[in-house]
Amino acid sequence: MKLAVNILAVCLSAGFMASVALASSVNGDPNRGGELAARVCSPCHGMDGNSPVEEFPKLAGIDAYYLLKQLKDFKKKQRESPIMEPFAAALSDKEMADVAVYFGEQKPAPGVVADASLLEAGKLIWQEGNSRSGVPACSGCHGENGEGDEYFPRLAGQHSKYVIAQLTQYREGRRTNDKNRMQAVARRMTQAEIEAATQYIASLQ
Amino acid sequence: MKHHISRILPALIALLLTLPSHAALALTHQPHAPGIESKDYVWNKPDKEMEKALGHKGDPVKGKALYKGCTGCHKADASGRDDGSYPQLAGQHVTVLVKQLIDVRTGRRDNDKMHPFAAEEVLTTEDVADIAAYLNKLPTPATNSRGEGKRLEKGKALYVKDCAICHGDNGEGNDKEFYPMVAAQHYPYLLREARIIRDGVRRNANMKMVKAIGQYSEEDLEAVGDYMSRLLPPAK
Numbered sequence: 199m200k201l202a203v204n205i206l207a208v209c210l211s212a213g214f215m216a217s218v219a220l221a222s223s224v225n226g227d228p229n230r231g232g233e234l235a236a237r238v239c240s241p242c243h244g245m246d247g248n249s250p251v252e253e254f255p256k257l258a259g260i261d262a263y264y265l266l267k268q269l270k271d272f273k274k275k276q277r278e279s280p281i282m283e284p285f286a287a288a289l290s291d292k293e294m295a296d297v298a299v300y301f302g303e304q305k306p307a308p309g310v311v312a313d314a315s316l317l318e319a320g321k322l323i324w325q326e327g328n329s330r331s332g333v334p335a336c337s338g339c340h341g342e343n344g345e346g347d348e349y350f351p352r353l354a355g356q357h358s359k360y361v362i363a364q365l366t367q368y369r370e371g372r373r374t375n376d377k378n379r380m381q382a383v384a385r386r387m388t389q390a391e392i393e394a395a396t397q398y399i400a401s402l403q
Numbered sequence: 404m405k406h407h408i409s410r411i412l413p414a415l416i417a418l419l420l421t422l423p424s425h426a427a428l429a430l431t432h433q434p435h436a437p438g439i440e441s442k443d444y445v446w447n448k449p450d451k452e453m454e455k456a457l458g459h460k461g462d463p464v465k466g467k468a469l470y471k472g473c474t475g476c477h478k479a480d481a482s483g484r485d486d487g488s489y490p491q492l493a494g495q496h497v498t499v500l501v502k503q504l505i506d507v508r509t510g511r512r513d514n515d516k517m518h519p520f521a522a523e524e525v526l527t528t529e530d531v532a533d534i535a536a537y538l539n540k541l542p543t544p545a546t547n548s549r550g551e552g553k554r555l556e557k558g559k560a561l562y563v564k565d566c567a568i569c570h571g572d573n574g575e576g577n578d579k580e581f582y583p584m585v586a587a588q589h590y591p592y593l594l595r596e597a598r599i600i601r602d603g604v605r606r607n608a609n610m611k612m613v614k615a616i617g618q619y620s621e622e623d624l625e626a627v628g629d630y631m632s633r634l635l636p637p638a639k
Contacts, residue, residue: 329488338475382519
């Protein structure tokens with residue numbers, strides 16, 4: 199009996215560690231998500247989540263948990279976007295989970311670097327931040343190669359224009375759905391640092 | 404007059420109702436709690452949140468996941484930065500990590516750089532204990548930055564005379580007493596903190612330390628800081 203309990207305890211703790219180590223899974227149906235994406239999301243975000251328009255974010259490969267939270271936040275008006283609010287409001291929780299899982303499974307396409315002369319400065323911000331002004335290294339939360347996780351979005355290859363727009367929203371206090379950490383970061387970044395970091399982000403794969 | 408108030412009351416209530424939602428949107432600034440400048444200051448006075456955090460059995464597995472949000476500054480191995488902008492945290496005592504984190508949250512230790520990442524909306528009290536448990540278990544890399552090594556004998560003499568009684572012969576600190584390990588800490592960080600403690604600017608400082616180094620010259624601080632930065636951390 200004691201052995202059985204011990205084995206159970208080991209299994210449970212191993213299971214718990216796995217759940218911490220792996221991206222938390224969202225229970226959604228990618229096939230139904232794909233159908234919804236084709237009808238609702240693809241005109242802006244692309245059928246495979248690699249949006250062709252710089253103003254709209256690429257969703258491919260972003261963790262489903264993160265995508266689901268954003269959809270819920272749009273619906274609850276906790277993330278401001280006059281474009282996304284009505285679309286999110288029309289989706290049920292189940293539909294949101296389906297599209298989140300679908301886009302999370304898509305293969306991200308490489309980004310476009312508009313100004314390669316900024317990559318070196320961008321890499322410095324990405325890897326080291328700016329300790330004088332208190333800008334943390336982006337890689338700390340978003341991952342060495344911008345791969346992201348369930349709480350911090352994948353940024354690798356993301357459109358620079360979109361990332362700049364988000365950083366601007368954070369800086370101006372219009373985006374607040376991340377417990378305000380990015381507000382603090384964006385306020386400490388200079389415009390030059392933002393331009394450079396977003397070019398480097400576009401270069402990551 | 405009464406009549407007027409009753410007429411504008413609904414509008415007033417409506418206005419008040421809108422306030423919290425706007426307030427919630429704003430970046431919270433670090434609060435300010437009384438510290439060394441207040442007459443009745445007692446170092447490490449029992450605090451409800453601290454007791455709760457220290458009473459919680461820290462979970463290093465959860466702590467590791469939470470610590471990710473700190474790595475952008477303190478680095479993945481918690482070794483901090485050579486320029487002393489961010490201290491080495493790896494292997495630090497649990498009580499020290501908990502106290503300093505909570506002092507930043509409550510505004511007893513001024514640090515508006517760190518506050519947004521340690522605020523109550525970001526970390527629960529239990530999270531603080533989990534992060535401390537994780538950091539405490541990490542090996543302390545002795546790759547920290549050091550001083551110029553010019554006055555190490557003087558530094559040693561000062562350390563033995565004034566510092567070792569609390570921070571230990573080898574800079575190992577004291578978990579039970581909330582005294583930090585200073586061994587293998589970055590020299591510029593040690594120098595900066597010692598300076599603001601001497602000058603009464605670090606508001607959560609221990610008065611014993613303010614008195615102990617109150618008469619130190621800049622040269623004394625450099626000598627003792629350099630010596631401390633070269634002390635080796637206890638093996639894990």
